[in-house]
Amino acid sequence: MSKPKIAICDFTDCEGCQVQIISLREKLLDLEKHFDIVDWRLVQAKKEKGPYFATLVEGTPITPSEIETLKYFREQSKYIFGLGSCASLAGIPGIISKENREKWYKIIYGAGYKPQGIDALPIQAFVKVDFLIHGCPVGQEQLVRFFEELMAGQTPSYRNYSVCFECKVEGNPCRLVEKKPCLGPITQAGCKAVCVSGGSACYGCFGLRTEPNIRALLTILNNITDKKEIERYFTMFLSRTEEYQKIVKPNL
Amino acid sequence: MxxxxxxxxxxxxxxxxxxxxxxxxxxxxxxxxxxxxxxxxxxxxxxxxxxxxxxxxxxxxxxxxxxxxxxxxxxxxxxxxxxxxxxxxxxxxxxxxxxxxxxxxxxxxxxxxxxxxxxxxxxxxxxxxxxxxxxxxxxxxxxxxxxxxxxxxKNIEIKKYPDGLVPMPTLKKMLLDPEYLSDIVAWSWKNDAKIWDDLKDICLGCGICTYVCPLCYCFSVEDRNASRCRQWDACTLPNFAKISSGFNFHKTLKERYYNWFFHKFVRAYKEYGKSQCVACGRCKKYCPAGIDIEKVLINIKEDYEKYLSVAKS
Structure with a gap:
């Protein structure tokens, strides 16, 4: 029986999530016994046409040709998986603000440049997506878990608990209790609270947990900091979510 | 000696x-x-x-x-x-x-x-x-x-230090009568709904209170790759009471948050004759939303007493 074919493609992003796959090293070779990566621009010369069993999409498409490529992979693949926050949430490219964009176009490309780019959106804005592997970057343990589930024929599953579980296990006191902003309670776990353990806030790169109580968190954040800061926290990764547009933005 | x-x-x-x-x-x-x-x-x-x-x-x-x-x-x-x-x-x-x-x-x-x-x-x-x-x-x-x-x-200086470090002194006293606690918490769900309505708007449902509680012991089990893993679960999380058909016994955060109290003070009393709480104060100390369990119980008690006095007169 031939092994399932997998493609890994990338759009606008830093390629860090693909590096995480490469960094699995021997573990990747183990996993690769169960499937064939037949198209992976960053890593190999081998490039086969579809159909594919699955395509992992890293980054967000911001030009018409990138959108076409994404649609091509959708047509050719049984499953499409978002790889990392740029794909799942528009991530870092999603932070860009339109006004500044105009200014920088002129500075970088000159006055005659005709912009082609569109606003970064999560890939599910363009095609149907079967599962999102969250994270900026994605975690290695999480990747292994994902591949194992995929190869076992299971539906990959989201962690329906907050970062707070992993944060407590790491022995961190609570940032919010210490009156420092944090999006951990509304964010899906899987990162082992690496940012909070390292002294930073959680900015929600794993996306929102099921049924997050965003209004309650906003009340807490309003007591800790100002609206501008709250906007900064939420727009790092979550500005393209429906919840941000409907609940957070009207309150800023 | x-x-x-x-x-x-x-x-x-x-x-x-x-x-x-x-x-x-x-x-x-x-x-x-x-x-x-x-x-x-x-x-x-x-x-x-x-x-x-x-x-x-x-x-x-x-x-x-x-x-x-x-x-x-x-x-x-x-x-x-x-x-x-x-x-x-x-x-x-x-x-x-x-x-x-x-x-x-x-x-x-x-x-x-x-x-x-x-x-x-x-x-x-x-x-x-x-x-x-x-x-x-x-x-x-x-x-x-x-x-x-x-x-x-044989002879040693023994200073009696006052009980200064009890984190939740009122709750500690309330715990001496677990039957009463059980009664008032069970009563509150229907008769003191405002308490739970208010709490559901404050609670983040993050589960920290259950993780830091020395007497919360609920877990979920996951089988994967030839191993069985169990992990702490939290009854405030949305899928805690969801079963394989997709039905959820506790659809709302209000129900889920109340369940935490119900288990500790009502169910625990039925099963073990005491509340599953030792007033250690961690749930309050680490709650990002600042929920004070002692205060919640005091409020319920006051409302219950009011209710009783009205019922009598």
Missing amino acids: VQVLEKKQINDFLAELGKKFEIIDARNDILPPKQYFFPPKEEIFTFDKKSARVSIPKIKKDFIIFGLSLPDLEAMVQLDEIMRKPQEDFFYFQRRNRAYLIGLSEDPICLPPVCALPGGDMILEKINEGQYRVLTLTDKGKKIAKSRFLKSF
Whole structure:
């Protein structure tokens, strides 16, 4: 029986999530016994046409040709998986603000440049997506878990608990209790609270947990900091979510 | 005769014990002692395809958990009881049976016959600025009390320190009547709905209160890649009461948050005759939304009393 074919493609992003796959090293070779990566621009010369069993999409498409490529992979693949926050949430490219964009176009490309780019959106804005592997970057343990589930024929599953579980296990006191902003309670776990353990806030790169109580968190954040800061926290990764547009933005 | 350990020799005493035991210093822990017997995330067994054998984690060495507070010791007595029912939790007791618990108290210890036996195998009770009285409570405690650092004295200055460190004094008193607590919490769901309506707007549902609670023991199980993993679950999380058909017994955060109280104060009383709470105060201390469980219960009690007085008149 031939092994399932997998493609890994990338759009606008830093390629860090693909590096995480490469960094699995021997573990990747183990996993690769169960499937064939037949198209992976960053890593190999081998490039086969579809159909594919699955395509992992890293980054967000911001030009018409990138959108076409994404649609091509959708047509050719049984499953499409978002790889990392740029794909799942528009991530870092999603932070860009339109006004500044105009200014920088002129500075970088000159006055005659005709912009082609569109606003970064999560890939599910363009095609149907079967599962999102969250994270900026994605975690290695999480990747292994994902591949194992995929190869076992299971539906990959989201962690329906907050970062707070992993944060407590790491022995961190609570940032919010210490009156420092944090999006951990509304964010899906899987990162082992690496940012909070390292002294930073959680900015929600794993996306929102099921049924997050965003209004309650906003009340807490309003007591800790100002609206501008709250906007900064939420727009790092979550500005393209429906919840941000409907609940957070009207309150800023 | 009073057995005494000099404050400045605590570390020497531990170092000496460390030759025979693994020492866990729990003094600065955020998570409660349950974590050492029922880890937050644990592979309880793995299956090896080649040998066709199931293996479970091996506990290699006896271990000592040092520095537990009185509420934590009390919680451990209760948790041991809970983990024995309906049948003994193998994975819990395979660790628990290897553990020695040493309590550390700034407050005076009340012993039988006046009080119930506090938990733990040994408690170091502060008797003055420089010394601790060593109370050995079990055979295990006697075993670790054979140390050159523990000295016996006939006359020793014993200062009675006031109970200054009780984190939730009112709740501690309320816990003396678990039947009443059970009644008022059960009553509140329908008759004091405002309390739960308000709380559902404040609670983040993050589950921290359950993780830091020494007496929350709910877990979920996940089978993966020839292993079985169990992990702490939290009843405030949306999928806690969801079953495989997709039906969710607790659809709203209001129901889920109430369930936390219901289990601790109503169900626990029915099953064990006491509340599953020792007023350690962690849930309040670590709640990012600042929810004060003691205050919630006081509010319910006041509303209940009001309700009764209106009903009478």
